[in-house]
Amino acid sequence: xxxxxxxxxxxxxxxxxxxxxxxxxxxxxxxxxxxxxxxxxxxxxxxxxxxxxxxxxxxxxxxxxxxxxxxxxxxxxxxxxxxxxxxxxxxxxxxxxxxxxxxxxxxxxxxxxxxxxxxxxxxxxxxxxxxxxxxxxxxxxxxxxxxxxxxxxxxxxxxxxxxxxxxxxxxxxxxxxxxxxxxxxxxxxxxxxxxxxxxxxxxxxxxxxxxxxxxxxxxxxxxxxxxxxxxxxxxxxxxxxxxxxxxxxxxxxxxxxxxxxxxxxxxxxxxxxxxxxxxxxxxxxxxxxxxxxxxxxxxxx
Amino acid sequence: xxxxxxxxxxxxxxxxxxxxxxxxxxxxxxxxxxxxxxxxxxxxxxxxxxxxxxxxxxxxxxxxxxxxxxxxxxxxxxxxxxxxxxxxxxxxxxxxxxxxxxxxxxxxxxxxxxxxxxxxxxxxxxxxxxxxxxxxxxxxxxxxxxxxxxxxxxxxxxxxxxxxxxxxxxxxxxxxxxxxxxxxxxxxxxxxxxxxxxxxxxxxxxxxxxxxxxxxxxxxxxxxxxxxxxxxxxxxxxxxxxxxxxxxxxxxxxxxxxxxxxxxxxxxxxxxxxxxxxxxxxxxxxxxxxxxxxxxxxxxxxxxxxxxxxxxxxxxxxxxxxxxxxxxxxxxxxxxxxxxxxxxxxxxxxxxxxxxxxxxxxxxxxxxxxxxxxxxxxxxxxxxxxxxxxxxxxxxxxxxxxxxxxxxxxxxxxxxxxxxxxxxxxxxxxxxxxxxxxxxxxxxxxxxxxxxxxxxxxxxxxxxxxxxxxxxxxxxxxxxxxxxxxxxxxxxxxxxxxxxxxxxxxxxxxxxxxxxxxxxxxxxxxxxxxxxxxxxxxxxxxxxxxxxxxxxxxxxxxxxxxxxxxxxxxxxxxxxxxxxxxxxxxxxxxxxxxxxxxxxxxxxxxxxxxxxxxxxxxxxxxxxxxxxxxxxxxxxxxxxxxxxx
Numbered sequence: 001x002x003x004x005x006x007x008x009x010x011x012x013x014x015x016x017x018x019x020x021x022x023x024x025x026x027x028x029x030x031x032x033x034x035x036x037x038x039x040x041x042x043x044x045x046x047x048x049x050x051x052x053x054x055x056x057x058x059x060x061x062x063x064x065x066x067x068x069x070x071x072x073x074x075x076x077x078x079x080x081x082x083x084x085x086x087x088x089x090x091x092x093x094x095x096x097x098x099x100x101x102x103x104x105x106x107x108x109x110x111x112x113x114x115x116x117x118x119x120x121x122x123x124x125x126x127x128x129x130x131x132x133x134x135x136x137x138x139x140x141x142x143x144x145x146x147x148x149x150x151x152x153x154x155x156x157x158x159x160x161x162x163x164x165x166x167x168x169x170x171x172x173x174x175x176x177x178x179x180x181x182x183x184x185x186x187x188x189x190x191x192x193x194x195x196x197x198x199x200x201x202x203x204x205x206x207x208x209x210x211x212x213x214x215x216x217x218x219x220x221x222x223x224x225x226x227x228x229x230x231x232x233x234x235x236x237x238x239x240x241x242x243x244x245x246x247x248x249x250x251x252x253x254x255x256x257x258x259x260x261x262x263x264x265x266x267x268x269x270x271x272x273x274x275x276x277x278x279x280x281x282x283x284x285x286x287x288x289x290x291x292x293x294x295x296x297x298x299x300x301x
Numbered sequence: 302x303x304x305x306x307x308x309x310x311x312x313x314x315x316x317x318x319x320x321x322x323x324x325x326x327x328x329x330x331x332x333x334x335x336x337x338x339x340x341x342x343x344x345x346x347x348x349x350x351x352x353x354x355x356x357x358x359x360x361x362x363x364x365x366x367x368x369x370x371x372x373x374x375x376x377x378x379x380x381x382x383x384x385x386x387x388x389x390x391x392x393x394x395x396x397x398x399x400x401x402x403x404x405x406x407x408x409x410x411x412x413x414x415x416x417x418x419x420x421x422x423x424x425x426x427x428x429x430x431x432x433x434x435x436x437x438x439x440x441x442x443x444x445x446x447x448x449x450x451x452x453x454x455x456x457x458x459x460x461x462x463x464x465x466x467x468x469x470x471x472x473x474x475x476x477x478x479x480x481x482x483x484x485x486x487x488x489x490x491x492x493x494x495x496x497x498x499x500x501x502x503x504x505x506x507x508x509x510x511x512x513x514x515x516x517x518x519x520x521x522x523x524x525x526x527x528x529x530x531x532x533x534x535x536x537x538x539x540x541x542x543x544x545x546x547x548x549x550x551x552x553x554x555x556x557x558x559x560x561x562x563x564x565x566x567x568x569x570x571x572x573x574x575x576x577x578x579x580x581x582x583x584x585x586x587x588x589x590x591x592x593x594x595x596x597x598x599x600x601x602x603x604x605x606x607x608x609x610x611x612x613x614x615x616x617x618x619x620x621x622x623x624x625x626x627x628x629x630x631x632x633x634x635x636x637x638x639x640x641x642x643x644x645x646x647x648x649x650x651x652x653x654x655x656x657x658x659x660x661x662x663x664x665x666x667x668x669x670x671x672x673x674x675x676x677x678x679x680x681x682x683x684x685x686x687x688x689x690x691x692x693x694x695x696x697x698x699x700x701x702x703x704x705x706x707x708x709x710x711x712x713x714x715x716x717x718x719x720x721x722x723x724x725x726x727x728x729x730x731x732x733x734x735x736x737x738x739x740x741x742x743x744x745x746x747x748x749x750x751x752x753x754x755x756x757x758x759x760x761x762x763x764x765x766x767x768x769x770x771x772x773x774x775x776x777x778x779x780x781x782x783x784x785x786x787x788x789x790x791x792x793x794x795x796x797x798x799x800x801x802x803x804x805x806x807x808x809x810x811x812x813x814x815x816x817x818x819x820x821x822x823x824x825x826x827x828x829x830x831x832x833x834x835x836x837x838x839x840x841x842x843x844x845x846x847x848x849x850x851x852x853x854x855x856x857x858x859x860x861x862x863x864x865x866x867x868x869x870x871x872x873x874x875x876x877x878x879x880x881x882x883x884x885x886x887x888x889x890x891x892x893x894x895x896x897x898x899x900x901x902x903x904x905x906x907x908x909x910x911x912x913x914x915x916x917x918x919x920x921x922x923x924x925x926x927x928x929x930x931x932x933x934x935x936x937x938x939x940x941x942x943x944x945x946x
Contacts, residue, residue: 002589003557005526008316008397017595018554021540025608050552052583053546137388144387163385164716165400165632167418168555168705170646174714188399190390198310265304272307275599 009197013046016185018169019148020050023183024047024057024129026173028132030183031088031123034060038205038249039134040188040235042194045203046185047132049132057065059086061123066091067102067115067250069225075206090122103230110250121154131173132183138190149173150182156184195268207265210260211244222255246271305808315393317525320401320416320449322409322440323426326544328457332495333389333402333428338516339502340391340398386416395521397591402540409436411632414719418705419716421525424516429462429492435666446628446681446721448701449485450528451804460494464507482668486697487523499570507776529592533695534558534566535613535619535703537649544596550581550597551606555697556648556702558614560598561589568604568607570621570650574777575600584803592702609650609817611693619693619703625686626723626849627697628663631676632884633710633717637684639675643717644709645686648702649693656708657729658685660850660904661816670816672901676718683723683850692873696724724853757837762938763794765834767859768927770843771852772869773898774884775876777842777915777923781869785841785922790899791927794937796839801831814895820851826853834863839936865934867927868909873898873915 006014024031032047034040047056062076080087092100095113102110123131137144143234147163149171164172175181175233185196214236223241226238230252246265261267323329372691389400401416403409417423423444437454444452454476460466473490480488487703492500499505500515513519535556541548560566564577580587581597590596598612607610613619630635651875656703662673662681676682697704708718758764758788768785770778780800789796801822805812808825812818823846830840856864876898877885888896895901906912911930913923932938 004529004531005315007312008314008596009312010318011593014554014593014595018539018593021552021595049583050595051544053548053550053581054542085756105329117396138390144389145385162384165415165719166716167415167719168648168702169419169704170707171646172646172709172714172716173705174644174709176714178607188388188390192391196311199304200312213359217722269304269307 005006009200012189012193013049013197014171016046017050017189018133019171019183019185020047021174022169022171023132024051026171027130027181029126029128030057030132031061031126031128032043032058032132033119033134034062034076035134035248036062036068036088037134038198038209038287039136041203042077042189042197043134043186043259044079044085044243045197045201047085051280056083056085058132058252059088059126061088061090061122061126062126063115063118064089064091065110065118067229067252068095069115069206069208069245069248069251069254071208073204075204077182079204088126090118090125092118093205099299107233107253112214113251114227114250123156123180130173130181130183132185134186135184135196136186136189136191146184146187147188147278148184152180152182155177155258170229173262186212192272195271199264199268206248207274208245208248209268210264211242211262214243214256215240216243218258223257224254227251244266244272302601310394311409313343314397316399316692317422317520318399318401318442319520319525320403320413320420320423321426322380322403322423323417323436323457327426327428328425328495329402330454331887332424332457332493332501333400334829335495335498335501336398336400337389339393339498340393343445345549353921377687383881386412393517393521397518403685409439409679413443414447414632415631417444417449418719420447420449422451422523423449423455423527424455424520427456427472427476428452429456429458429468429472432472433479437476438479438668439665441480441485441665442668443630443658443681445483445581446487446630448697451525452480452485453516453519454486454488454490455495456490456492457738458494459492459499460506464492464494464499466510469511471715476507477552479604486528487520489513489523500529508821529699530557530702531559531705532557532559532613533619533700534564534612534696535616535648535693535700536560536566536598537703538606538608538610538612539736541607544678548599551610551612552595552597552600552613554595555590555592557592557700558617559589559591560596560612562586565615566600566614567618568606568610568612569619570611570664570691571604571606572579573602573606574615575602575604577601578901582744606631608798611649611809614912619695619700621691623688623691625654625688625692625694626660626725626926627684627686628708629676629682629684629708630719631678631680631682631717632719634713635713635717636678636709637676637682637718642689642711644711645688645692645706645720646709647692647694647706651709652692653689655685656684656710657687658686660848660914669929670820672816684720688876694722696785698724716905722851754789754835761795761837763837764841764863766841766863766865766931766934766936767832767834767840767842767930768828768865768867769846769852769855770841770867771846771909771916773871773873773876773903774896776869776871777879777913777920778845780920781913781915781923781927782841782843784920785927788924788928790906794839795837796841797833798841799833800843801845804829815826816848816895816901819846819856819895820848822854823848823851824858825860830855831859834859845897845903847897847901849904863936865907865911865927866904866906868912869923870905870912870914871916 089215093116100110100113131272135143147166151164216223216235217238222241242260244259261270312863320331386403389402390399401420403412403416425440456469456472467491492508493516500508502517504515536553537556538551538553540552544554561579567574578599578601580590597826638657640655642655645652659673661670662680662682664671691928695703705718707716710717772778786796804826811824812822826844830842833840881899887893888899
């Protein structure tokens with residue numbers, strides 16, 4: 001066997017680093033979406049690697065719905081301090097002032113306003129021509145067809161039937177003013193690769209991923225964290241259970257799973273033997289047939 | 302088994318990127334579903350110990366999602382977005398896999414080319430009831446065009462033909478009859494039933510007559526690492542890092558070859574030299590970097606190097622030129638516009654480029670070359686490009702990373718074509734066997750001989766060679782050949798003439814004058830010349846040979862070291878005036894179709910070893926120029942002592 005070979009993880013890392021550098025070299029004003037989740041944590045590390053010993057040459061953008069877990073906000077601010085990146089936080093104040101919130105508006109409408117519209121507003125406000133995101137092709141069936149460079153029109157919309165062919169590692173960054181490109185450096189990573197990388201690289205992640213006793217409410221078949229910011233429905237009573245979160249979103253829409261995986265090793269062991277796809281804990285993917293694709297067409301990441 | 306040892310074993314895995322092609326009816330979804338599902342089971346077997354040790358499953362334990370997976374694929378079809386490549390992922394205890402899943406019907410060429418560009422291996426599905434179809438040929442051709450060196454032909458639905466061996470053998474025979482014309486390193490034929498699971502992961506009881514490995518074990522063990530080029534260092538500078546005044550680093554991904562600390566390097570196209578001071582990564586400095594590592598290089602000299610420069614070893618440089626010959630896969634609704642600027646994106650930068658010539662279009666079903674004015678969506682052809690700036694590049698066949706490019710439309714910004722650069726620098730040695738056009742039977746070998754080439758050369762007092770005279774009809778090739786043969790004979794050499802008449806009377810009597818037939822005729826001529834050279838003779842080959850590609854192939858077949866390309870040049874008016882047989886007149890009346898110089902192109906040799914303007918020089922002068930060149934090369938007129946090597 002040739003000694004000049006890279007492990008699959010190092011190959012994926014190299015591919016991602018290449019993409020980060022390509023974006024920094026070819027776009028005028030790129031930004032990296034930072035959702036505070038584990039994929040964002042991997043993205044952050046890869047961005048550090050790509051520009052070492054320099055600093056990350058673009059800002060990180062967090063679209064804050066204000067309904068995120070408190071631990072996420074704390075973690076975000078700590079990372080910004082420790083790594084030293086420029087953090088831009090955007091919130092759709094207009095929608096919030098109009099009373100938008102998930103319990104009253106329903107997840108579809110709330111997501112459309114606070115996440116999708118919030119993101120589009122933030123991208124427009126910053127004048128960003130490229131937005132790096134942590135989406136992976138193994139996450140969901142419509143993402144399996146997404147390009148690494150995903151072209152968006154003036155309205156931030158994705159046209160799945162008219163994607164640019166993408167060959168070798170020759171990415172087409174050309175766009176007109178007002179148009180932008182979403183770039184997904186983790187396209188070829190699987191969930192397991194992400195965890196494996198977090199493990200071998202000792203990448204810090206939000207503690208919500210680890211099992212702990214937490215107060216939860218059982219609602220529509222999901223375990224929702226009991227948070228003082230959100231009213232309970234009649235008849236709901238919190239229980240304290242050993243739970244953790246497989247993905248992180250807004251508190252009322254993100255289900256916890258029963259687990260006693262309280263270390264990175266246990267979490268990974270659990271993830272790798274679980275047969276349910278990881279987004280199953282997310283309410284938004286299931287609220288409508290083909291819902292992810294529809295959200296993506298509208299501009300959702 | 303704990304998590305540490307699991308990752309330790311996971312760490313050792315490499316990554317195989319493969320492409321699956323076939324129509325809906327070939328059972329591709331079923332095969333992929335089975336691979337994903339069965340390998341997951343395998344994987345979970347592997348993990349079972351781990352699971353017992355440390356895991357209590359969280360939410361309601363799911364059941365198998367094999368059917369879900371297939372439903373997912375169906376749903377995509379209904380949504381109408383199948384006309385695209387989908388990427389799927391799975392792992393086994395031995396390897397990680399990324400499948401580029403390309404639909405076989407609509408947009409096949411564009412999608413297949415996209416999927417194939419990053420794949421190491423292609424799985425081509427054949428329905429056992431249907432056998433080898435035009436689309437099988439199409440898929441195989443595109444895979445070979447995109448440089449895939451490993452092909453697996455999965456003969457599926459064996460259950461529907463009663464698992465009969467003779468059905469499989471017939472399909473395999475048909476396939477090899479065709480595939481020997483393609484440049485693919487390794488072809489494996491495997492009978493399977495994706496639906497029933499026969500021979501996908503395990504042999505199963507129905508195909509016991511099949512001696513080879515089932516599909517998945519084959520995919521797990523096929524050796525692809527040697528496909529990478531570790532010889533020619535190419536480091537395209539992607540991004541210049543200047544965090545402070547003390548550090549100037551060049552970021553990039555090693556495209557090929559090995560970069561070591563202390564190496565002397567040359568930056569192209571600027572031609573500046575320096576040495577590698579350090580190879581920097583976030584995880585510390587390293588002594589060497591190889592593909593596909595992404596690193597940052599510092600040099601010992603302050604050079605003005607920027608994105609678009611390419612670092613190489615001074616003794617092994619890529620070709621740098623304004624002109625390229627390439628195969629193009631056209632991918633846009635708007636057809637190729639000749640002599641209009643496009644943007645060419647290559648690993649070493651973006652350059653404005655014009656397509657200045659379309660040599661031919663390839664019929665992907667028949668593999669015939671056809672004359673064409675343009676390339677439409679999903680068409681493939683050979684083109685000549687002229688670039689505004691010189692580009693450092695390699696031939697795609699030798700170096701995938703430095704031989705690939707895409708064309709981008711300047712107005713729409715669409716990616717309109719994928720390009721593969723062709724080799725224009727012939728190999729200097731006499732080839733052991735012909736790399737292109739493998740013989741149909743894999744058991745063919747040249748005859749053994751107890752006489753060495755050196756012994757022949759000593760006996761005949763000449764080094765065998767081929768003087769290839771190319772030029773328009775009536776440019777003077779035959780006249781020259783006859784005079785040269787006489788002159789060489791008088792000098793004591795053994796020479797003979799090989800021309801169109803000789804060949805078409807016997808060996809090529811089945812051929813006409815279409816582009817394909819001409820190419821085949823030239824291939825046969827080169828084959829005969831090679832045999833004569835191997836026998837020690839000097840061959841004077843006089844052929845119109847209007848296409849550069851055919852002449853190039855002749856040079857490869859015969860061996861560049863003993864090939865002299867002579868362009869017998871006379872303006873077409875002069876040739877026409879000399880034409881006492883009235884060939885030009887008949888061609889102009891349309892009585893002789895595809896007549897070079899009149900109704901078919903003649904591609905002037907751009908790199909001929911000798912150009913002889915026969916309208917300016919007399920025959921004797923031309924002959925003396927050739928003889929002088931042959932002496933210069935040491936082919937004739939040497940003492941016996943110098944002939945043996």
